[in-house]
Amino acid sequence: MPLGRSTSTRALGLLVALAALAFILLLSISVGAKPIPLHRVWELLLHNDHSEDAVVVHDLRIPRTMLGILVGAALGVAGALMQALTRNPLADPGLLGINAGAATAIVLGVALLGITSATQYVWFGFVGAALAAILVYGIGAQGRSGATPVRLALAGTAVTFALNAVINGITIVDTRVLERYRFWLVGALGGHDTDVVWQIAPFLVVGLVLALAMARPLNALALGEDAGRALGAHVGRTRVAGAVAVTLLCGAATAAAGPIVFIGLTVPHVARALCGPDQRWVIPYSAVLAPALLLTADVIGRVIDRPGEIEVGVVTAILGGPIFVALIRRSRIAQL
Amino acid sequence: MTRLLGERLTLSYDDRTVAADLDVTIPDGSFTVVVGPNACGKSTMLRALARMIKPRQGQVLLDGQAISSLPSKEVARRLGLLPQSSIAPDAITVADLVARGRYPHQGLLRQWSKDDEAAVSSAMAATRVGDLAERAVDELSGGQRQRVWLAMALAQETPLLLLDEPTTFLDITHQIEVLDLCAELHEDQGRTLVAVLHDLNHACRYGTHLIAMRDGAIVAEGDPQEIVDAELVEAVFGLRCTVIADPETGTPLVVPAARRR
């Protein structure tokens, strides 16, 4: 149900979303194999007394939660950008071959250079994602019509499949690689330390700033390329800037946490349902709602399988799937 | 005598009822035109008559039988539809597209015959797209494309032909061309035509039977020369006007009232 569309209503909605995020953030620090009550969490945040609880909070839960916020925001905003750029409500940031690019680079790194640490994964993954996106965009953007959504989708699929072939080839031949790769593949927030968070933070900040700067040109382009140009937007420049932003955001997120599905695809829909199609609001809303969703999934994953956990990538897929299907069944989708 | 009629039709999209308890009869051998303001249900009614939509209540009868009980191919041999929008498959040529109109007459055992050849040739000749035969449909202009789709409907060789806004998006020369062609099909070939038109003057000029709709109901129907007057136009469209006789054909010509200064 859409809120009233005045600026104050939207701002209020955003504040409510932020409050929800703050609550889930605390929940994320509190819940787990060793549950720590909320008031204790609050105490420990303010004053680190080096107790066992404090270690859990500061060394395990906080980095994990911070990663969740960054990765979630990155995926949500990247999804919103991708859908605005391609004018396709089905677009997913993975369309540019980013997941496959990151995976290939990491697999190559493990196989050829024997990298093992998460921080190393991130560098390789990010470079791989960027290279794949450049390749996809490069192929898709050729020709008179430029990087139309169909060409981008085709190029993305072609590159993804070619890269998957490489990944399969390597992981089948080298079991050691398979052993590590299968854990990255599932998409998880746990098992990383704060270093990873600081590694990807700069990319995400730049990506976010770029995304916000693109909000107005995207609003113009939403009306169609001709109408957008007539309003003074630059089609080519906006597309490139958009691809760069998506790569920065999604590339860094995937490199750090592995591929996580549905967040980039569904959160923009929820954001648009709440605040309308104005990208100046959709992007901030996505940036707040997505981490809330991701952390919720993470918390659920920790609760269901205590004392172990089900990785967040699995939870988002299994919970997100039925919600996605229900949404599709309810809405009146125009015949294509 | 009437081959096509709708009895007590209730038509709706999801939860929105477009027409309720509608009775419509298409006089045989007529060129029926359906007019009305936007969203009055004229296209919906046409599509129900063409069995594109299933009525919530009521039924459409073709040659006395419920149209929903007849096999679709059988209906397609008697009744053709030119829809408002269609998709031309990638890179299809004009000749191939028109040839697809022969589908209802073909089957597993009857693939392509001299009759099919003749039907396609004459359809393309009638719509003057013969010299475009080998061109790709998606390269053509809007007017040319519309004529190609019309050729496909003609190739179907049906005694009844329904047209949903066939002249929208065409320039005036092509609008007249298409309508003249329809008149020819009606007079020379004796087909029964039903066309939803948005231009009231065209409807009066070409139609032999006019159906005026508003809010899902038929407000008036009959010979345009007899029923179209300023009162009717105001009742149906909410437009103040003067109705004069068209200097070329003598049919009603609607002249909207000037804007008050």
Next chain:
Amino acid sequence: MIGAVAGRFPVPVRRMAPARTLTVVVALTLAVLALLVIAVGTGDYPISPGDVVRTLLGQGDSATEFVVETLRLPRALTGILAGAALGAAGAIFQSIARNPLGSPDIIGFTAGSAAAAVFEITVIGGGTVAIAAGSTVGGLITALLVYGLAWRRGVSGYRLVLIGIGISAMLEATVNYLLTRGKIEDVQAASVWLTGSLNGRGWEHVWPTLVCLAVLFPLTTVLQRDLRMIEMGDEGAKALGVAVERSRLMNLLVGTLLTAVATAACGPVTFVALAAPQIARRLTAATGPGVMTAALTGAVLMLAGDVLAQRLFPSTPLPVGVLTGALGGLYLMWLLAQEARRNRA
């Protein structure tokens, strides 16, 4: 004024299948046969093409006969049949989805069969037959589920694709989860199955596949006529007398069964289903689903992939899925680049 009426200005209409399509069909058939000879002739025990042909005609010596008929021929034939089935299935799905990215994936079959197979391998520990059966059943159940969920007074292509994406993502996550929880040897076996492999395929794979395809391919040809019409839009097809919903359902069913047959034979080598119709379409420059040319292209892709997979790194034979993915992906990229260059004003 338009004056021409029936017959006065007759326009000649070509109705033979375009010459180009026929040429391509012949070329592809020759390619399949040539690749068959190569596939049977290469390996640790090389056999010259002449000897291959002689052995196939029943005039080779017993050693060659053993290698050819017990080891290599059934593998190559399985590849041809599975590739053809996948090519045809891909053409059907792309036509229904009205989208060059359509593939059996959209109905969730691939994800369903993968989940069932991986479950079978890592949790239950079943043998080859159990895996093949399980994957087929899993795939079919998923396809039914997706179709059922997409049904709401008929199935719109768009809704089908969307729901297929949703269900597939759920099942893929399940597969990934199972891969993290299983023993590494099981995970490796599962990985190989997931990629698609023709290793150890014998006559017990060829005969069932051949029988199924002997039934399905004629069905496909018959159903293709309606498919051509549906490409023009649901309403346009209906106006011409096509029973759109029924036809779509039948085509989806046949497409799914074709995929099931191929998957049971060699695992999910779905990229063939995606790329073969696209490559075939660009070769023939024809309109319409082009199911048969897609099937031939699929066979070529699969066989070429298998030959390369075995010979690329002589010490480590790879599963065919790796090569079809790489070949198909590269070719598609090249095609896109070519198209762009040609379209430059």
